[in-house]
Amino acid sequence: MENLKVNGIEKEFSAGRFPATLDELLKILAVDAATVVAELDGQIIERKDFAGTKLQKGQNIELVRFVPGG
Amino acid sequence: MDELIIAGRKFKSRLLVGTGKFASPQVMAKALEASAAEIVTVALRRVDIENKNDDTLAAIDRTKYLLLPNTSGARDAQEAVRLAKLARAATGINWVKLEITPDPNYLLPDPIETLKAAEILIKDGFVVLPYINADPILARKLEDAGTATVMPLGSPIGSNQGLKTRAALEIIIEQANVPVVVDAGLGLPSHAAEAMEIGADAVLVNTAVATADDPCQMAIAFKLAVEAGRLAYNAGAGAVSKKASASSPLTGFLRDK
Numbered sequence: 001m002e003n004l005k006v007n008g009i010e011k012e013f014s015a016g017r018f019p020a021t022l023d024e025l026l027k028i029l030a031v032d033a034a035t036v037v038a039e040l041d042g043q044i045i046e047r048k049d050f051a052g053t054k055l056q057k058g059q060n061i062e063l064v065r066f067v068p069g070g
Numbered sequence: 071m072d073e074l075i076i077a078g079r080k081f082k083s084r085l086l087v088g089t090g091k092f093a094s095p096q097v098m099a100k101a102l103e104a105s106a107a108e109i110v111t112v113a114l115r116r117v118d119i120e121n122k123n124d125d126t127l128a129a130i131d132r133t134k135y136l137l138l139p140n141t142s143g144a145r146d147a148q149e150a151v152r153l154a155k156l157a158r159a160a161t162g163i164n165w166v167k168l169e170i171t172p173d174p175n176y177l178l179p180d181p182i183e184t185l186k187a188a189e190i191l192i193k194d195g196f197v198v199l200p201y202i203n204a205d206p207i208l209a210r211k212l213e214d215a216g217t218a219t220v221m222p223l224g225s226p227i228g229s230n231q232g233l234k235t236r237a238a239l240e241i242i243i244e245q246a247n248v249p250v251v252v253d254a255g256l257g258l259p260s261h262a263a264e265a266m267e268i269g270a271d272a273v274l275v276n277t278a279v280a281t282a283d284d285p286c287q288m289a290i291a292f293k294l295a296v297e298a299g300r301l302a303y304n305a306g307a308g309a310v311s312k313k314a315s316a317s318s319p320l321t322g323f324l325r326d327k
Contacts, residue, residue, distance in 0.1 A: 007116045009119065031117055031119065035128070035160075036160075037156050037157075037160035039156065044156060045159075046159050062116065063116065063117040064114050064115060064116055064117060065114070065160070066112040066113065066114055066127050066137070066139065066160065067112065067113050067114070067127065068088075068091070068092065068098065068113065068127065069088060069113025069140055070089070070090045070111055070113075070140070070142070070228075070277065
């Protein structure tokens with residue numbers, strides 16, 4: 001098992017299922033990349049770079065988006 | 071009505087509206103349209119990866135409104151700067167409503183952390199609209215640091231109490247060289263009109279509209295109140311006096327003495 005921490009939740013992936021890129025992770029999570037911005041180990045990753053951002057086990061990922069607010 | 075100019079950008083509307091607390095995205099979209107607001111605030115939060123349908127802001131037409139991301143939830147300057155940078159990455163917009171509220175009961179803004187974060191963000195190229203207590207000295211310091219506006223509160227966020235800070239707001243308005251946006255606590259159109267009458271450049275309203283029985287009607291009411299207040303300010307109010315001053319002639323009465 002290989003893991004990633006996504007929004008504070010430990011996500012485990014069986015062998016061969018580990019997402020190679022940030023883009024792939026979003027697909028697995030069924031999150032629409034069009035409205036999301038990501039932080040990978042504290043570093044902001046812009047949407048256009050999702051596909052080119054390689055993931056490694058144990059990384060800490062924050063996926064954020066706009067929500068209603070005042 | 072005269073235009074509102076913030077950081078060189080012109081706006082016809084002097085009413086900013088928050089997008090929180092609406093019963094549904096559809097109600098929100100209709101109320102925003104009814105308000106004629108051009109600037110709408112949004113917050114930034116973690117994606118709920120267990121719930122696929124949490125993209126409730128899809129209802130906002132981004133070609134019609136300038137999205138103003140806030141840093142709500144930030145408890146210090148560091149958290150606010152992180153949120154602002156994420157928001158910029160998400161929208162490509164470098165405007166941010168700087169909001170640092172370490173106290174969960176009254177949600178009062180932290181003046182020291184707000185000034186600290188404003189300085190960092192301005193250096194990084196952000197257009198900063200700071201939410202502050204109605205503190206004229208702080209407002210001056212933020213303006214000197216280069217903020218695009220100051221946004222003093224009327225009363226605590228979401229409280230609907232109105233202009234509890236009026237005397238201090240009048241000092242801020244008198245001294246400011248950047249637009250003063252009265253933010254937070256405005257519960258009724260009369261509160262918004264009052265803020266505009268004393269010379270505020272704009273107001274920001276959320277709870278009062280979103281939690282009204284009919285948010286659309288309330289949005290229209292706030293729109294008209296803001297316009298009325300601005301027109302009254304520009305018209306220049308007459309003097310207040312302690313005694314009566316007759317409006318009708320004091321001669322030609324139908325009596326002999």
